[in-house]
Amino acid sequence: MRRGIYLLEEVDFRPMNSRRPLEYLTWLTRYKREDESREAPTMTSGMSIRSREIDLAGAFYAVGITGHPQFKAVTLWECHGGWDGGWRQMMEIYRGVDDKLFLSDIDDLRFSAFSRPLGAVPGCPPLGEVAPAEFYLFESARVRPGAALDYLEAVRAERAPLLAEHGHALVGLYEVLFCDTEAVTVWGVSLDDHLATQRARDAALGLDDEVAPDDRLLGWSRRARDFLDGPWRETLLSPFPGSRLSPLPGSRVPPAGR
Template sequence: MARGIYLLEEVYFHPMNSTNPREYLQWLVDYKKEDEQRTDSDAELTKGLSVRSRAIDLVGAFYAIGITGHEQFKAVTLWDCHGGWDGGWRQQLEIYNGVKPELFLSNIDNLRHKAFSRPMGAVHGTPDLQDLRAEKYTAPFFLHEIAQVRPGAAQDYLAAVREERAPILADHGHRLVGLYEVMLSDTEVVTFWGTDIDSHLETQRAYDAAVGLDAEAAADPRLVEWRKSARQYLDGPWRETLLAPFPGSVLAPK
């Protein structure tokens, strides 16, 4: 079975007008709901909305929680390319074939300031996001990690996350959503976890207690040991931040 192919997009807004990310996320969620009625092979490039396709599936639409380390303001979107490289990914590439005029027209012109996309490939142990959809899984918050690894060490790091870290976080109320190797490069990985406020706070305090900085919480030394273990794969910064699913999006609580 071919690996799952996903796209992670970070969208930034300027000036700092807090209505811009809300308008963008609402626009995106609304028009992608209309695409749910299509078949995977039904794709077209339309004026104002770019490519219309069910196979380019908006699984996650999030507002970035700035106090956890994001540049403010920011929206994050997670897309599932049904059919992998030969499915939704191919459809995204086809809109650039001939560089049609519709490609340069958008209903959200002047709303976004800049955006950055990461193509991602799932590794062993990553849940199928379509199975999560069928389960109707939701969470009030998502933990989002981007880490720079040694060249060629992406899959080794993600295997260690699956074997060592996932059981620890599961004990602290986190559910694994994705383990992704950033494609077209060999130095970056992304992980996704569903969680809630109490589980987030419990994990932070368990770490603090393990390093002697919280005498009132129960320590979990495994959190400290994981950070030591992770360093054998890392070759630069890693950062974890929190995301809030936008109301009406697939992973958002009803």
């Protein structure tokens, strides 16, 4: 089985205008739905690469109160066929630097974008088997050089069963590619389970005496420091209608076999 290859992109919009993320996410989900019927990848003016093998698995509005810059969109792309599939198609548009590469229907809408290429590791579920969730917990962890795979294995073996008891479903375990110092995890969770988990952690800290504590949540934080070597952050994402990981009306069902 080939390794799953993904792309995570964070998009910022300035000046601060709350309608720009809506315009961007609406445009993005609409044109990717059109790609489902494409037989072969196409390079078109204003759209960059159009291909059904470069699949918009998740489109999200970043929940700013959890630590994101205001206002922000996050997208998760799946490269069907791995390195020789969707990833190759994305790379091929840079051969010869075609002038179409510099044309976009959304010029001047985005202020900046930052992309992370991701590689799935053992225990990472296929996105086609992931049930859509109300919210997604997105973690970016800076690890010691070379420790990403060890950290992700510890997450799979130790943290995933714990968070499952708190209603969190594992969505992605990813090594950030072309570097050796970052890992990304993604979890699906309901609002109620998110709140209950935070209260159980507060109780373990002695800061909430109305719910049962779960000391294991603090234990994982100590365990994670065996691998971390810098900033660690978890933030929440709200799925936008029109992508596979959204449970909302207007979202599309994954095509059979994908």
